[in-house]
Each structure stands twice: as structure tokens, then as C-alpha cells.
Amino acid sequence: MTDHDQISRRTAVTAVAATAALLPFAGAATAYAQQAPEQSRFFQHGVASGDPLPDGVLLWTRVTPTPSAIPGSGRGPATDVRWQVAADKDFATVVARGSVKTSAATDHTVKADVRGLRPATHYYYRFTVDGQHSPVGRTRTAPAHDTAAGNVRFGVVSCANWESGYFSPYRHLAARTELDAVLHLGDYLYEYKSGEYPDFKYVVRPHSPAHELLTLADYRIRHGAHKTDPDALAMHATHPVIAIWDDHEFADNAWRGGAVNHSPDTEGPWSARMAAAKQAYFEWMPVRPSTAGTTYRRLRFGTLADLHLLDLRSFRDEQAKPGSGAVDDPSRTITGRAQLDWLKAGLERSDTAWRLVGTSVMVSQVAFGAVPAHLLGPLAEILGIPKEGLAANTDQWDGYTDDRHELLSHLSDRGIDNTVFLTGDIHMAWANEVPLKAATYPATRPVATEFVVTSVTSDNVDDFLHVAPHTVSLAGVAAIRAANRHVKWLDMDSHGYGVLDVSAERTQMDYFGISDKTDPQATSTHLRSYRTRTGSRQIERADGPVA
Template identity: 40%
Template sequence: MNADLRPAAGLARRRFLTLTGAATAVAFGANLPGSASAYRGGGRLDADPFTLGVASGDPLPDAVVIWTRLAPRPFEPLGGAPYRPVEVEWQVADDERFRRVVRAGRAQARPEYSHSVHVDVRGLRPGRHYWYRFKAGGYLSPTGRTRTAPAAGQRVDRLTIAMGSCQSWPDGYYTAHRHLAAEDVDAVVFLGDYLYEYGIAAAGGLRAVTDPVPSQFRTEADTLDRYRLQYALYKSDPDLQAAHAAAPWIVTWDDHEVQDNYAGEVSKSNAPVLDFLVRRANAYRAYWEHMPLRAPAPRGPNYMLYRRLTFGRLAEINVLDTRQYRSDQASGDGWRADSDARRDPGRSLAGAQQERWLLDGLTGSHATWNLLANQVIMSRMDLDPTPADLYNMDAWDGYAAQQRRLLDGLAAQRHRNPVVLTGDVHAAYAMDMKTDFADPGSTSFGVELVATSISSGGNGTDVSATGRAFLAANPHLKLVDERRGYTVLRLTEGEMRVDYRAVPYIDRTGAPVATVASFVVEAGNPGLNPVGQEATR
């Protein structure tokens, strides 16, 4: 198999040995990677099971989730592991050589969860880096680095967060993730479309593999096994593994984790509801299996994904779910003129319960910065620069009544510095949020920052004709850049600096990264202030 498809076990193992050196044999016994001792429950692991890397997520002041999945042959059913529970040992240390192990234990990798492991490590100290690793059947995993959140109520000097979205595997290489892994961030917020459900051609798309992509990837994902297979391919990428191993991730989904532009119980093809809910249950289960999320796993077609994470008194992150509870799109899911259906007060994008949870949480927040990790554009976005209007029915604009209530709620909390983080559109946008988007002179009450895609859309360009039309029709929009990359936020009590980072190509490896635009937002004074451009790395 071509190296582009083969899980990077060798690379991961070399990285692990570089980090830990000879301390591995002392800490975990004499069995180093490459051995194949028996595991409890019978049977043997006959190859390195850590081909999909490690990850951590959802940091609390005293806890973090650490994750892995045992998959010695990831493109086989159950990742090539036998249908038996496997005991996995784990360690967390406050040094990268594991000389000071602070927590350790055993977990069961169970076949009904595709041998995934989610350990909610408790009793950690707030605002600290930790290193973690796993062992199963004599094999050692790569080492991951994570960080706990600061203590509740603690004053925090600074917080650095990266945000990204949309990483279609056949659309190109994950070079952006390789650079993101080197940014030394406190957390990564991933805003959806972690994978795409589509079948993958033998040629591998822009990755242009020399060995064909295996035939089991031709069909669209809709069963549990097929979604698991898609995750195995995506997570075998060494650059994605590096980004996961570098910092804790805070994740939410959009549509492609299930099906393009699905809405609640309504599929894109208007399949029978019960049939689609079976597919949604499969997709949600596979998503949880492959993300560093806390237990319990989804049961059936529902999963409570929205949640709130606090970073001392500096920041709070409200993680939204705008897919599971939404009404069907008005007039289809494309760009449409204004209509009564778009403004129907009975239609909802986030559901009434999530709306109340979000607005109540903002009212009660004591954080300087209040971030909303959100999938689709929340601000008004008109595609037509003439007096006519064209709105995206799959974004908040397609749900105008709830959009207005939420924007009014954010405007009422202007002093809490609301910042909306968005993905979905495969372009970097920066915009001021206005009390009246039709009036450029109206009050700004927050900012919306849209991260471009990691790979979806291919190489991209700086600004296309569509991007220029957006700029002409939306004076609150301060940036459009359609290259691939990610965004870095640096928060202090006084300001937030935003750096949009992009690579010039992804159809081959080795692209450099550059800051293509930067802005500063002053605390208590909502609005984007452009700053100078930085050098390429």
C-alpha cells in the first residue's frame, strides 16, 4: 500500500522514542514496540494497534479525556482486532520523559465500540501541561501532550486557541495540521466536517496515490462499519495525528459527519425518517468512538453534544450543535431570495432548549471573552450586491426568526465580548456583528471569525469572484481568503489577536504557512482592527 494510505505507525513510533527515550522500558516494563505478547481476554495483538494515534480533549481544571483506538489493520473490520475486549494501560505524567507519572490505570477497549478508549483522567492540577500514552499487548502508543483548563475564577494572563474545520481527505494533504501542531496552542477548536461521507475514488483525488485506495471506500458511508472505515482512513494521516497529539481538542460536528446538509430528522434525499435515524445513529456512534469525548456513548440517534468549557476568568467556550435539532431548510438548501418560509418563527436551527441554554449561560458568564463554537455563519451574509437579497438557507440566515433572537441576545451581552467561531464555507472570513447589518454605521456588538478549511475545496485561491461579491454586498465583512489553513486566537484581558494562517497549496506536501491577515479586537470595544502581515514559516 502506498505510504499516503498506510497508517503512520513507524513515524508515530519514532516520534514516541524521540520524546521518551530509554525511560519507556522502565515505566512500562521491558516490552517495547514491535513485540506481540498476549493480552487479557485471549488472542493476540499481532501488529502495532496504535495506527490511528492518540488524542485528548474537553479540558477541565482537574481533568481531561485521553483517547486512542486499537486498530492493527485499520482498513479491516474492527480495525483488524479480534472481537474480544482488550485491556489497555494508560499513564499521565507531568514531564515528557514520564519520570513523574501522576495518574495511571487500565481501561477496556471493547469491540462494540470498535476498540476505542476514552479515559476521563481526574485529579489533575489546573492550567498545566501533561503527557500521556497507552500500552496494549506489549505495544506502546505515541505520546500525546495535553493541557488542563485554568481553575474556575482564576485570573489568566493569556490563552491561545487554534480553530479549524472541513478536512476532506481526497481534496488534498493535511499540511495545515502539520503547521498547527507546531503552534504551541492551549487548545484546538474543530468546528465540523471532520470527515466527509462520500465514497473515495481509487486514484485518491488530489492526493494522487500510486496504489489504489481500497475498494471498500467506493461507496458512501451510511452503516456503522462504513463510517468507522472512513474515520480509520482520515485518522491514519500523520499530520492529523500530530495535531491531535499536540494539544487537547474541543470538537463539534456539522453535516458531513452524517450526510451533506441534513437537517434534524430530514435527510438530503428525503429518505423515510426511521431509515434516516438509523443512519444518524450509526454516524453519531462512529463520531463518538473516534473523538476525545467523555462517556457515555450515544444511544440511538440522539447525542447531547452542546456543552460549555471555562478557562478561568478569561474565556468561556460555548460549543453548539446546529444539526441535530434544526428544522428542514426553507426552499431547499441553497442560496435563495428572501421569503416568508425563511422568516417563519416556528422554524429553528438550534432548537429552543439549546437557545435558552446559550443565552442563559452568556447572561451568567463571568469571563472576559465569550466564544461560541458554531458550525454555520451566524451573521447576515447577502450574496447579491444589488438591492435584492440572496441568503444561504443552510446557514443562520435561513432561520431568520431564531437568528434575530440570538443576535439580539448577543447584542444585549455586548459587554461580555461575544466572539462567534464558525467553519463550513471553506474560506476565511472576518466580520463585525451589527445591530443592523444593512446599516454600516450601526453598533457593533461582537465579531464572527470564520476558519477556512484544512483541505476541503483543494488548493483554493486568495479571493474568487464569489468572494469579491460577498465583500461588495456585506460592508461588515472585513476579510475573504479562500486558501487552506487555520486561525489562531491569542486572548488576554485587554485584547484578542486573530491570525489567519494559510498554505499556498495542498495537492502536494511541503507547503509553507503564512499569516495572510491579522486583526485585534479590544475588550469592551467590539470590532475588528487590522494589523500588519507577518512572515512565512
């Protein structure tokens, strides 16, 4: 397999950029992460929490017991770590406590799965080694399963490439103290060697290690580096983070048997590399170890929302060649049989107002058909081209149309309303309606909606073309929307984050952009807001962000 056999993330965005060029011719919360600098000897990588439940939350930290026990070193003694959870930041009212022993076997990372807490409640937590405390973290439990909360609110991010810029979106989310959690939709880090993406002359800050990640030590080192970023420290210390992985936690365009930038002849078995990447991920991310081996799982937020989180790398078949009719092959899968059945059953059983689906890659069709919709199907049969038009990126659900059709047909046939897909990966912001058959939209009603957030820093169209934002790309935006009428909004150039607010009446995504990803003090600006009203299955623009 060569780089030309499938379409990588860089290739996908570059292709859209090229299309855009040619078409005319054709706060306070950060304090929690910055306390007690004298405590940095043991706790050099901050604190974090994740996967909130009504009665508990997962707590995380990493201990450096000796100066030589740096991430990936395999050095340092086993260490006893105590933890406390309190109702107040001064720890006058401790409500839970315990201890964990950590060692080099887990890279001295620490996890405590705390239970017995009250629903929908903020708590403070810290760790202690030899009488020295970690920074204080702040977290929040989920609403009780039978509670009709007024709303739940999530920060939403994806695609944070260290070398491409500073993680200012994390800082702005840390200042949003009203959030219930932050949803990270993948590409928490990138596996490339230094200067590969972006090119050396555009690197804002070099990452570590400098070479491409291959071994367990490599992945541990890079995870460790990301947990020293001040904006990441602030976000993790202020909110529980709910994370899934995409490809770059492993390697570009990863699938169950390989990746674009993995050569078994020179880099060893793919299974060993993926196992190393997964081990480091579960060590360093605040994700429950009971999900080891996969990140698909389900969380509930009262009677308002079920959140179904997908793993679209562990079970998928190799990506098809762009333009190939193989994207319609029913034997090919992006989810794997067991996960797709689990998702369908969960969506059908859900008794909440909303069904949120965290998917690392876009489910909405983005295709270009040069013939009328009623002719595309018959011609596809004759010519062997994709039946839903020529897909721009076969790494998305566009490359696995049978799985998508089965899932969307399930929503349609069972009358499952209020399904909202939450997506990252593509380094652009989108607001989409999700039709069962895009070729007949809008004559046929959509079955769901989708909000896609742009990248924290990873390059998008203006970065690839090295042009001013919102200039050349505007032609590409117009062409994509003309060919895909279910795409209601598209921003190809901004970097930033989303804030998703869910109430019984509607689900709204507020999109925010940062002023300059190369500026560590970048400001944040509201870009657009879109919502879907209960029962509508449609996207409409909102006047402004939710107060």
C-alpha cells in the first residue's frame, strides 16, 4: 500500500483546498491548574478527571517519584499515592479518600475510579505523595438518570497538533466554568516526526520525541509532553474530559490492519504498534480502564441525553480508493458488527430527550455527482462508481456506505428522533442535516443532524495553501454546499472549539474561533450558532450563543 492508494487527512484537506483554488475556473478556572509551584517535583503533569457518572468520576494524575522517572523511561520506584475528593476547594469537607500504588509498569500514571458521590455536583480533588499535594482539580458528576435537568452543556474539541500552534481553545474552555464536561473527539495528539506535518518552516513549537512514534515509550513521551501544556493543564483541571480516539493517536488513517504511514517491513507489526499506542492512551487519558482495548461506551446525562461514543479505528476495514465503487461493498465496515449492533440497540432503547453520538469522522455524505440523481444509481451499477456520488474522503463514513445506510435506515424505520452526531477530524466546522439518501434531499426528510467542530490547531485550508483565511476557500465552500444541499454551513479556515447546549426543546452548537493559533494568548470570537429543535431533524441558524 502506498500513499496514493488511499486518502489521508492531509491529502483530504489539501484536495479541498485545491478544489477551492480551481473552482472559479471550473478565566478563573485556570487557577486550579496553576497552584502550588513548589509541588512540581512529584506532579509535573497536572491532574484530570473524566467519564462522569451520577455517583462518581474517574480521577487521573501522573507521579514523578525520582528525577529520572520521566515519561517512557521505565524508571522509578513503585509509589503510594493518596487521593481526596472534597465539597470545597480548601478540603474542609472531604467526602471520599483512598490510595493507589503506581509504578513504571503504568508509566507512573494514576487512576482512581471514585464512587459514592452526589449527582450533578461540583467536587474538588487532589493527590498526595510524601506529604506533598498535587494541584487541585475541579470536576462534576452527571445528573441522576431519572432527573430532568434544565440543560447540560459540553465543550467540544478535536485535532490538537502540538507543532501547528498553541492550544488556546483549551484555555477558553477552562474559563467556561458552567460546562458539565469537555468532549474530545479524537486526534488528541499526532504521531508524526517533527517537521512532517506541518512542514519544518511552519512548525510553531517542536514536539517530543522528534521521530515518528512507534514504541510504547514513544507514545508515552508524547502524551507526557501534551500534559505539560498550560492550556491543556487548565482544561483538564477544570472539567471532566470525555475522550475518544481517532487515527493520529495511532498513525494516519489507521484501520484494524495498518495505516497509511506504517510499513511492516521497516516499522514492525502493526498489531504491536497499535497495542503500544492503546496502552499509552489508557495510561495517560482520563478514560476508564474497563474500556481497555476500545473507547466505545455510553454515558447518560439525566433524562436529557444519552451520549454514545464510538471507536472507528479498531474494527474498520482498510479505506477504499477514492472514486472506487468498493465504498458500497456490504462486506466492508467502519464500526465492526458488534459495535454497530450495540449502537443501534442503544439508540432504539434510549428513553432520553436526545441521542448524541460522538463519531470521530463525519457521517454526513460529502460527494460530487456529475449526473442527475435519478441516473446516478444505474450508472454506478454499470460503471462501478459509488452509488452516492464521488466521495471526497473515503476515510469518513463516505467510504463505508453500507454501514451508514444500515444505521440511518434504523433511525428512519424505527422513527428514532432527536439523534445528533458530534464530529471532529476534518479540521473544518460544519452544520449538516443527515439525509438517508442525499441524492433525493430535500424531497425526503433527514433522519438526524450533525455538528462538526474544527481543529484546535491542525492545519486546514488556508494553512495548507498559505493564504489569508476566508479568501480562496470561499469558492470551495460554495461548491461543496451546491453539491451537498444538506450542508447548511461550512467554515474551512477557522480554528477553535464548540459549546454544545442541550435542553428538552433543542440542541444548539455555538462555534467559536481563535484569533491566531500561533499566539499563545489568542482571543476567542463567536462565529456562528446552529440548533436542531426537538422532533424536527433539521438545522436552523440561531441568533447567537446560548447565554
